[in-house]
Amino acid sequence: MGTNPNPKLVAILGAGAWGTALGNLAQTNGHQVRIWSRQGSQTLASVIEGADIILSAISMKGVSSVAEQVKSLPVSPKSIFVTATKGLDPQTTCLPSQVWQITFPDSPVVVLSGPNLSKEIQKSLPAATAVASSIPSAAEFVQVVFSSHLFRVYTNPDPLGVELGGTLKNVIAIAAGVCDGLQLGTNAKAALVTRGLTEMVRIGVQWGAKMETFYGLSGLGDLLATCNSALSRNYQVGYQLGSGKTLTEILANLEGTAEGINTTQVLVQRAKQQYISMPITEQVYRVLQGEITPEQALSELMLRDMKPEYH
Numbered sequence: 630m631g632t633n634p635n636p637k638l639v640a641i642l643g644a645g646a647w648g649t650a651l652g653n654l655a656q657t658n659g660h661q662v663r664i665w666s667r668q669g670s671q672t673l674a675s676v677i678e679g680a681d682i683i684l685s686a687i688s689m690k691g692v693s694s695v696a697e698q699v700k701s702l703p704v705s706p707k708s709i710f711v712t713a714t715k716g717l718d719p720q721t722t723c724l725p726s727q728v729w730q731i732t733f734p735d736s737p738v739v740v741l742s743g744p745n746l747s748k749e750i751q752k753s754l755p756a757a758t759a760v761a762s763s764i765p766s767a768a769e770f771v772q773v774v775f776s777s778h779l780f781r782v783y784t785n786p787d788p789l790g791v792e793l794g795g796t797l798k799n800v801i802a803i804a805a806g807v808c809d810g811l812q813l814g815t816n817a818k819a820a821l822v823t824r825g826l827t828e829m830v831r832i833g834v835q836w837g838a839k840m841e842t843f844y845g846l847s848g849l850g851d852l853l854a855t856c857n858s859a860l861s862r863n864y865q866v867g868y869q870l871g872s873g874k875t876l877t878e879i880l881a882n883l884e885g886t887a888e889g890i891n892t893t894q895v896l897v898q899r900a901k902q903q904y905i906s907m908p909i910t911e912q913v914y915r916v917l918q919g920e921i922t923p924e925q926a927l928s929e930l931m932l933r934d935m936k937p938e939y940h
């Protein structure tokens with residue numbers, strides 16, 4: 630641990646790949662880090678006691694129940710909640726930050742999202758991320774705690790856009806994996822990711838996010854990382870689907886969480902309800918359901934009605 634004249638107490642919820650990497654970043658900066666996981670020996674109460682930051686890196690499926698558990702415990706009035714989960718709640722379609730904010734209406738909530746493949750960060754490779762909150766001073770606090778010569782943290786004024794960027798790109802990362810699994814080439818991949826970004830912007834802006842946020846680290850940045858890296862679990866799922874495996878076979882061997890599978894389902898419902906066209910997301914959904922093959926999805930996308938690029 631380095632010496633820090635102003636050390637903070639950082640409680641990390643979730644000892645998976647991302648929680649562990651974020652804990653290491655804070656610890657390297659000289660902060661005191663306590664990590665809680667449901668399998669660990671430390672109690673949740675002892676981990677969050679007096680924390681300046683309570684950072685959740687829990688998979689989406691566990692966020693609501695962990696937030697409820699935290700609510701039943703004494704939380705320091707100074708605690709800032711940070712969410713690093715990239716997903717959508719299947720029951721409510723809420724984003725992780727909304728779950729935390731609904732549970733803790735009087736506490737600041739900060740979203741942390743960017744192109745952050747945890748295995749690279751664990752190897753001390755350089756990376757950048759965005760932190761965003763409706764309370765700018767809370768985002769600035771988190772920026773200071775996590776920033777280092779290896780981890781450049783930018784503040785952003787659009788928490789909804791930052792969180793949606795990281796969440797929605799998982800669907801396109803699955804599609805990009807399918808594209809590579811089918812060996813469709815670089816042109817096809819570039820077209821897919823670009824049109825995928827168009828879909829993210831379309832639904833994201835309708836959701837209330839700012840368009841420019843999707844061209845920043847948490848949107849385009851995270852697309853570039855996860856659509857081109859075998860380290861991305863979402864990409865891995867897509868790649869193996871494109872190589873002919875079934876989802877059941879893939880999930881039996883997948884290391885960690887691929888949030889895009891659940892996000893695709895929630896997104897397809899929302900897009901339908903709001904009459905938003907999301908052709909790539911819809912084809913990813915049908916492939917994940919086993920309704921169509923990746924090859925059929927490709928031809929569905931290529932044979933859509935002709936249209937202008939911007940519409």
Ligand SMILES: NC(=O)C1=CN([C@@H]2O[C@H](COP(=O)(O)OP(=O)(O)OC[C@H]3O[C@@H](n4cnc5c(N)ncnc54)[C@H](O)[C@@H]3O)[C@@H](O)[C@H]2O)C=CC1
Pocket residue numbers: 643644645646647648666667668686687688689690691692694695713714715716745746747748885886888
């Ligand atoms: N691994 C990565 O490179 C990055 C991951 N993320 C996001 O962070 C989140 C976590 O990802 P990973 O750490 O990679 O996943 P992981 O699968 O390695 O860890 C997930 C963690 O959530 C906990 N968890 C799951 N369900 C729970 C429940 N019901 N109650 C309590 N705890 C529960 C697990 O015990 C584990 O500690 C995901 O939303 C992911 O999209 C974001 C950026 C980078």
Ligand SMILES: O=C(CO)COP(=O)(O)O
Pocket residue numbers: 715743744745746747799802851854855860861862863864886887888
């Ligand atoms: O979000 C991530 C990197 O920014 C991690 O991607 P995966 O969840 O696809 O592994």
